[in-house]
Amino acid sequence: xxxxxxxxxxxxxxxxxxxxxxxxxxxxxxxxxxxxxxxxxxxxxxxxxxxxxxxxxxxxxxxxxxxxxxxxxxxxxxxxxxxxxxxxxxxxxxxxxxxxxxxxxxxxxxxxxxxxxxxxxxxxxxxxxxxxxxxxxxxxxxxxxxxxxxxxxxxxxxxxxxxxxxxxxxxxxxxxxxxxxxxxxxxxxxx
Amino acid sequence: xxxxxxxxxxxxxxxxxxxxxxxxxxxxxxxxxxxxxxxxxxxxxxxxxxxxxxxxxxxxxxxxxxxxxxxxxxxxxxxxxxxxxxxxxxxxxxxxxxxxxxxxxxxxxxxxxxxxxxxxxxxxxxxxxxxxxxxxxxxxxxxxxxxxxxxxxxxxxxxxxxxxxxxxxxxxxxxxxxxxxxxxxxxxxxxxxxxxxxxxxxxxxxxxxxxxxxxxxxxxxxxxxxxxxxxxxxxxxxxxxxxxxxxxxxxxxxxxxxxxxxxxxxxxxxxxxxxxxxxxxxxxxxxxxxxxxxxxxxxxxxxxxxxxxxxxxxxxxxxxxxxxxxxxxxxxxxxxxxxxxxxxxxxxxxxxxxxxxxxxxxxxxxxxxxxxxx
Numbered sequence: 001x002x003x004x005x006x007x008x009x010x011x012x013x014x015x016x017x018x019x020x021x022x023x024x025x026x027x028x029x030x031x032x033x034x035x036x037x038x039x040x041x042x043x044x045x046x047x048x049x050x051x052x053x054x055x056x057x058x059x060x061x062x063x064x065x066x067x068x069x070x071x072x073x074x075x076x077x078x079x080x081x082x083x084x085x086x087x088x089x090x091x092x093x094x095x096x097x098x099x100x101x102x103x104x105x106x107x108x109x110x111x112x113x114x115x116x117x118x119x120x121x122x123x124x125x126x127x128x129x130x131x132x133x134x135x136x137x138x139x140x141x142x143x144x145x146x147x148x149x150x151x152x153x154x155x156x157x158x159x160x161x162x163x164x165x166x167x168x169x170x171x172x173x174x175x176x177x178x179x180x181x182x183x184x185x186x187x188x189x190x191x
Numbered sequence: 192x193x194x195x196x197x198x199x200x201x202x203x204x205x206x207x208x209x210x211x212x213x214x215x216x217x218x219x220x221x222x223x224x225x226x227x228x229x230x231x232x233x234x235x236x237x238x239x240x241x242x243x244x245x246x247x248x249x250x251x252x253x254x255x256x257x258x259x260x261x262x263x264x265x266x267x268x269x270x271x272x273x274x275x276x277x278x279x280x281x282x283x284x285x286x287x288x289x290x291x292x293x294x295x296x297x298x299x300x301x302x303x304x305x306x307x308x309x310x311x312x313x314x315x316x317x318x319x320x321x322x323x324x325x326x327x328x329x330x331x332x333x334x335x336x337x338x339x340x341x342x343x344x345x346x347x348x349x350x351x352x353x354x355x356x357x358x359x360x361x362x363x364x365x366x367x368x369x370x371x372x373x374x375x376x377x378x379x380x381x382x383x384x385x386x387x388x389x390x391x392x393x394x395x396x397x398x399x400x401x402x403x404x405x406x407x408x409x410x411x412x413x414x415x416x417x418x419x420x421x422x423x424x425x426x427x428x429x430x431x432x433x434x435x436x437x438x439x440x441x442x443x444x445x446x447x448x449x450x451x452x453x454x455x456x457x458x459x460x461x462x463x464x465x466x467x468x469x470x471x472x473x474x475x476x477x478x479x480x481x482x483x484x485x486x487x488x489x490x491x492x493x494x495x496x497x498x499x500x501x502x503x504x505x506x507x508x509x510x511x512x513x514x515x516x517x518x519x520x521x522x523x524x525x526x527x528x529x530x531x532x533x534x535x536x537x538x539x540x541x542x543x544x545x546x547x548x549x550x551x552x553x554x555x556x557x558x559x560x561x562x563x564x565x
Contacts, residue, residue: 020371024200027373034200036371040310061482062554063370063475 003141004065005053007128008082009074009095011046014128018072019051021132021150022142026055029146035063048078055141070139071106072131074098074113093134095127109138109177116169126166129155133170138178144171193241196376203341203368204229204271206376207297207361208237210345211269213380216295217243218268220257222250222276225309226365227299230271251276255283259292263418265409267349267384271297275306277316277323284358285324286420288444291396291405293352293385295345297361299368302549311549312365314474315525320360321503327441329448331455332360332502334473338372344500350383351455355447356404362502364524366475366551390414397425403447452504459498462488466495468561469513471533471541472522473499475551480522483557494561502529510536518542520561522552 005022007015019036027034034055041047052065067087073079074095086092086105094103096110111134113127129151136147148167155163194213195201201209208230211219219238221231231247238245244261248254251272258268272280277298287294302308303315320332331351335344345361352359388395388406395408395416405425408416417427422437430436448455459477461484463469468487472480477498487494497513499506513519514537521530521543530543544560546552 020200023371028198028200034373037366038369061478062551063366063478064551064553066553 002054002056002058002060003070004068005055005070005072005135005141006065006068006082006085007051007053007072007074008078009049010077011040011049013049013074014125015049015074016040016051017154018128018132019053021129021147021154022135023053023055024154025142025146025150026053029149030142032057033060035060037063048075048081050078070135070141071103072135073103074127074131076101079103091139093131093138095131107181109134109174109181111170111173111177113170116173117166120169121162121166123162126163129163129166130170130173133167133172134174134177135170137171137174194376194380196378198373198375200371201338201374202229202371203335203338203363204299205233206338206341206374207271207345207363207368208233209376210342211295211349212237212241212243213342213376213382214267214346214349215382215384216267216269216349217241218245218258218261218266219243219270220246220248220254220261220268221270221272222248222254224251224273224276226301226312226368227271227273227276227297229368230297230299251279252283255280255287255294255296258294259283259287259290262292262294263410263416265411267293267353269295269297269349271299273299273301273309274303274316277319281319281323284330285326285328287358288324288328288330289326289420290418291356291444292358292418293349293356293407294358295348295352295361296358297345297363300362300364302547308549310365312475312551313524313547313549314362314364314476315528317362317502317525318528318531320362327445329445330358330360330503331355331448332362333457334362334499334502335367336474336477336498337367338370339374340500341367342374342376346380346382350381353383353385354404355402355451355455356385356407357448362474364474365549370475394425396423396427398443398447403443403450448504453508455501455504456506456509457500458506458509459500460495461498462493462495463497463513464495465493466513466517467493468520468564469495469497469517470520470522470557470561471497471499471510471529473502473529474524476522476524476546479552479554479557482554483561486554486558487561490558490562492561499529505532505536507536511538513537514539514541518564520544520564522546522557524551
């Protein structure tokens with residue numbers, strides 16, 4: 001089964017990094033196939049940023065995402081822009097501290113990632129890692145072990161504990177949401 | 192072993208840089224340009240650690256000049272760029288062809304013309320790779336479609352450039368350059384270095400009669416070596432008014448590639464044996480094309496794929512053969528560059544599906560196009 005994941009937000013929020021970490025977790029640590037691509041404007045920061053991951057048990061040919069099964073979104077602008085690509089059953093995990101209106105399509109999972117990152121970790125920059133934790137707990141598209149390994153080997157040396165903490169906050173947030181709305185845990189490419 | 196090996200999750204541009212190190216490249220000169228910059232960025236860190244040299248030049252003209260000079264000093268060398276930088280390099284592409292300098296030029300193609308869409312993929316530079324510099328000459332151009340091939344074909348590009356003493360282009364696109372995938376990098380790769388002629392040999396531009404390739408000579412061995420872009424005789428000295436010398440030299444520059452074309456050319460065929468419709472694609476587009484072929488087969492249409500790994504020399508005989516028994520559909524991220532080659536060889540108009548704007552054909556678009564051909 002092919003699972004398409006799209007991350008989107010502003011440049012500087014760690015959108016591309018999040019995609020790389022997810023793809024690394026799936027391909028290196030869970031032994032699946034994964035392809036990560038990205039799309040960005042010429043600006044270094046502040047422009048729209050998009051990162052896409054395709055995960056499958058089989059060879060991945062077309063490397064881009066057309067109709068995301070999972071959409072992780074960190075800006076209202078990106079939410080508007082990509083809403084039309086969503087399917088009825090798409091899992092939408094959005095940073096509810098930055099986006100106030102829930103998506104009009106898909107299954108909404110609000111995670112106040114930037115707020116939690118500031119309050120619990122003291123660093124808003126780990127919001128993307130909190131969202132990765134939530135994604136893992138909500139969708140099961142990669143295992144928690146694989147995700148944790150991928151996070152720890154991808155972040156700068158010296159920031160491992162901070163990022164581990166962020167990831168576990170994300171796991172817990174995801175679990176909370178799944179208990180409230182358990183119908184999306186069917187996205188493992190193995191199933 | 193100095194290059195990265197084992198199972199890794201890598202970006203295409205970084206796999207290319209590691210392929211260069213594996214192939215023995217120890218000199219890189221470049222000027223950063225999206226979407227090729229990671230090649231330079233990576234080599235800036237890596238080359239000094241393996242005894243190599245990295246220089247950021249003032250522009251792309253300087254970059255290609257520097258790698259040509261490095262190779263004549265005896266070091267394998269590479270540069271990497273994208274459209275606008277590629278255009279600037281063209282004068283010295285001809286110089287490298289004329290002086291038979293083995294160099295590798297990586298072009299991570301973005302949308303042109305001019306500065307166009309800097310962050311978007313295209314394959315609008317492929318004819319420029321073949322004919323971009325003035326005068327008659329031949330080159331080799333390769334087109335990777337995966338991160339694994341960014342490594343493997345970079346190694347291949349070096350080996351071909353050394354074997355035929357010719358500039359070799361790695362014509363990737365933004366998708367393949369920026370994409371990340373799992374790769375398996377071998378501990379050892381096969382490498383080839385152009386053999387040197389003996390010290391003080393006078394006719395060091397005299398070709399081997401079979402391969403038409405002369406042995407290499409380098410500076411710093413205690414003898415005069417003369418390297419010029421002017422028409423030169425077999426001693427390397429200018430002979431600019433001699434029609435015979437010029438004709439012989441320029442014919443050989445082209446023939447050394449044409450005569451060895453069957454040895455150089457690499458393609459990948461899928462379901463070609465019974466195909467009634469053959470898609471022809473290369474680079475990122477070929478991945479969509481293969482997905483489309485599988486879908487078309489599932490729908491009962493006998494489709495096949497010819498994926499060009501070598502763009503130049505062009506696989507003329509194979510395309511001619513396929514054209515006799517199948518309809519040909521060319522897919523490109525440009526307005527029809529390889530299509531011209533396919534039409535030239537098949538001597539007929541072919542079906543063509545272009546895609547511009549920085550987007551890749553989707554498998555569904557290709558399936559729809561082929562189904563509508565009936």
